[in-house]
Amino acid sequence: MxxxxxxxxxxxxxxxxxxxxxxxxxxxxxxxxxxxxxxxxxxxxxxxxxxxxxxxxxxxxxxxxxxxxxxxxxxxxxxxxxxxxxxxxxxxxxxxLAPGGEVMDRIRMRGPCDERLAGKWFEQLCQGMAYIHSRGVVHRDLKLENLLLDENENIKISDFGFCKVSATETGSVRSIQLSETYCGSYAYVPPEVLQGTPYNPFLSDVWSMGVILFTMVTGKLPFDDSNLRRLLKQMLRGPIFTNRHRAISPECKELILKILSHVTSRCSVPDLFSHHWMLSFLTERPAEILSGMDALYLPPSKLRQQRPSIVSWGMGRNKGRESAD
Missing domain, CATH: 3.30.200.20 (Phosphorylase Kinase; domain 1)
Structure with missing residues (x-):
């Protein structure tokens, strides 16, 4: 300046x-x-x-x-x-202020994380995202550049420029709004966003969390975003683990595959807290926050089967409406 x-x-x-x-x-x-x-x-x-x-x-x-x-x-x-x-x-x-800088910069400088560090950071990411989602809010721009580190190297989620209240409560009616606007970075968004179809933004955030975990443990993004057509094919095929990834545990690989899967079979945030790999790093299960959250992660096809995207969800903390995408 x-x-x-x-x-x-x-x-x-x-x-x-x-x-x-x-x-x-x-x-x-x-x-x-x-x-x-x-x-x-x-x-x-x-x-x-x-x-x-x-x-x-x-x-x-x-x-x-x-x-x-x-x-x-x-x-x-x-x-x-x-x-x-x-x-x-x-x-x-x-x-x-997050004096530790971006997690992405740390990976660029030092390479992939060992699973103990990746587990610590991913568990903290899950804690933060469980809280955000429980409030009916979606981030829509999760990436390693938006994960910062405090002075004790704890994860801090940042940059809410694309956030939106996507689950609202009006009286006894609780509803989830599908998103139609492209948000985020190509390498981190799920295939349904690239395909331009209405998508559940809560499930989109979960996919981005899977990209983050893959990159933490391998040091590289799972998909090549230099060509959009090739990127979509790779996403639909799923991430590939090679001989270079022998040090990554089968449990960690299994969790990544469960996250980076088709929208109809993708993990929810409560699922993440129950996975056996995550249990090794879990400091606290936020039971009150997770209660009733499964309904936030219904795929669009199931949401459409309900009367205009109306489902029961969460702790009922959110009031009002959010119409702009």
Missing amino acids: ANSQAKVVSSILERHGYELGRYLGKGAYAIVWEAYFKKWKTNVAVKVLLKEKAETEFLTKFLPREIQVWKSLKHSNLISFYQSIETTNRVYIMLE
Whole structure:
């Protein structure tokens, strides 16, 4: 960022009790900085969104939804949302700082994880996603770049730019909304998303979790996303384990195959907590959260058999409607 722009950012942050720190990185619309929050005497991450670079739909639909949903989520395996500030040219989002960086960067530098570390991280991912799904929320952009590490190398799920409330409760009627919009990265989305058919976003998140686990233990993505037609064929065939993967346990491979399977046979999040590989790493089974969640993971064909996607689900925590995809 140019010095003049940095001065503007620093000035805005100072007014709200923050001291601008080091540059952390940037994305398509945003630049991320570290800052010191004087009131709490702690460092935070500040995501500075540049309005002139962002598309209108992002500013009017996705960003307000991201802020609204993220503010409502509180879990030890999620990056915490602290505050947002909007000015004429920018939006400042203050978030929990994850000093360990991205899991993807860790794998690029050190190669595949041993199963003990992969099990720890995947269990934490499952804990976070169980909580998110229990709130009726889907992430829709799960990938290793969006899994950050705190100072103790614990997983923190980040970036809720494509999140959506997809399970709602109005009175006695509880409903799941299928998604039709493409969201996420090609390498992490399930085949039903690439095929352009209405899909259950809860099951889509589970597929992305399987891609993450495969990559953790092998050091490589399971499918080649350089050609979409070839990518879809590989997805429909399923992941392949070669002689190079001899060190991976049969139990871990079995779980990956159960996740990266056809939508009608794919695992649910409660299924993950019951799998024998996961039980080796389980710190706590969130029984209250998981209770009644199986109905969230019905494939689209079964949802259509119910009166407009109406099913019984979850803990009944979510109220209201979400119509925009």
